[in-house]
Amino acid sequence: MKTYDHVIITGGSSGIGLALAGAYLERGAKVTLIARSLERLDRAVVTLSAISGDCAERLFAAVAHVEDSAEMRNAVASAVARFGECNLLINSAGLVIPSAFDQMGEEAFAEQIEVNLVGTANAIRCVLQPMKARGAGTILVISSGAALIGIDGYSAYCASKAGLVGFAEALRTEIEPFGIDLAICYPPDTDTPQLAAELPLRSAAAARVMGTVAPWPVEAVAGRIVAGLDRRRREIHFGASLTLLARFGSLVRPILYWWFARGAQPEPRPGFQTSSNASNSDSYR
DSSP states (O other), rough: OOOOOOEEEEEETTTHHHHHHHHHHTTTOEEEEEEEEEHHHHHHHHHHHHHHGGGGEEEEEEOOOOOOOHHHHHHHHHHHHHHOSSSEEEOOOOOOOOOOGGGGGGHHHHHIIIIIIHHHHHHHHHHHHHHHHHTTTEEEEOOGGGGSSSOOHHHHHHHHHHHHHHHHHHHHHGGGGGTEEEEOOOSSOOSSHHHHHGGOOOHHHHHHHOOOOBBHHHHHHHHHHHHHHHTOEEEESHHHHHHHHHHHHHHEEEEHHHHHHHHHOOOOOOOOOTTTOOOOSSSSO
């Protein structure tokens, strides 16, 4: 079992990030939650404080938008002042706004790229130099099964999550010589507030690709991630189908696209949802 003194989690106020916070608090770590909503952070602190009597002393929350580099620097600096340098950074903050590309506003497209891809880079930038100086540290990038295949209505989301794959692989070559581990995981649909908000906006074509499998419980996803980090896995997968897609995507994707396109007809689209009404919680699969 790998232990960490100070774990920083972006998007830690709900979903996978919150579940991971609970898991590492139970292991005795100090945990910092970073999210954009003070109200959600307050609820998360109350939830996590029920885990054990001394949990509150090992828990810190800071408000920041991951896409804002200055806010992130301030949040991480406050966390480090409270608990010391970060040993494990978990990038769980994310955003999805399902919509056909030609009905999606430029701002909504850019926002998903900024939160999911640039926000992850901003968070890593805040902890990287101290990790290099110590010659140790672990970084987790939470991508998505959506990084492995194109999905109707998810052009911005797929682009941002696939971008994380290239970013993680390139960054790993730079930081491994300094003793820093970098893992990337590809969660499936996960039973989170984000998914509940997203599903009403999901197209029928997207539903065919996603399949009819029930979403994974968030605790199961968090458990798989923790186990993968314990084993120092570079990649963490979930289920046989996503593992197959990750390993043999160039062979599998053309077959899947053909299969899902059989008999498909253009479908009416709901009006575009702005980000204030769409799925915009801090944590996503």
